[in-house]
Amino acid sequence: MFCGFGGYGYSSLSSIGLGGMFLAMGFRMLIFIVLIILAVKLFRNYTNKSNDPMRILNEKFASGEMNQEEYLKRKAILSEKN
Template sequence: MTKKLIATSIAVLSGAAIAYADPAGDWGAGYGHMGWGGGFGMLGGFMMLVFWGVIIALIVIAVRWFSDNRPGGAKSSNAMDILRSRFAKGEIDEEEFRKRKAALEE
């Protein structure tokens, strides 16, 4: 019963929308080239550019947000943190660590 009611409602509302959009029944004959009409003029074109600019910016921000994750959960590391990490992993010895630490602290 509810599916039938929903389908009937959609059909009625669609018909009402079509009748409202084109009350004369001539499907855009008075609206200029291909039914585009005067619209909003230059403001309409500008708003289209703004809309797509916002969409593209949101996509870029989302990609940067999700791809900025580094292993270990660290968002950023400075040189001293990297040096300490390399020393802790055994990649460099204590003498090399002290030399590089002194160079970074200058």
């Protein structure tokens, strides 16, 4: 059906054939998977950076760079900002 002149056209017997159709579908699926992976990585980076000051504060307290009173005071200040 719709083969056109010389066998070129949009039928299942065209020059691309079924193999080319599956190759194109696989390529689109690969692009879709890569886009999903990039979106997940960007989301994780965003969530890690959004709580960055609190993480730094916790690390300084855990390493002994500040005492409990200073830690609680700074934590309260950071909590008010968010």
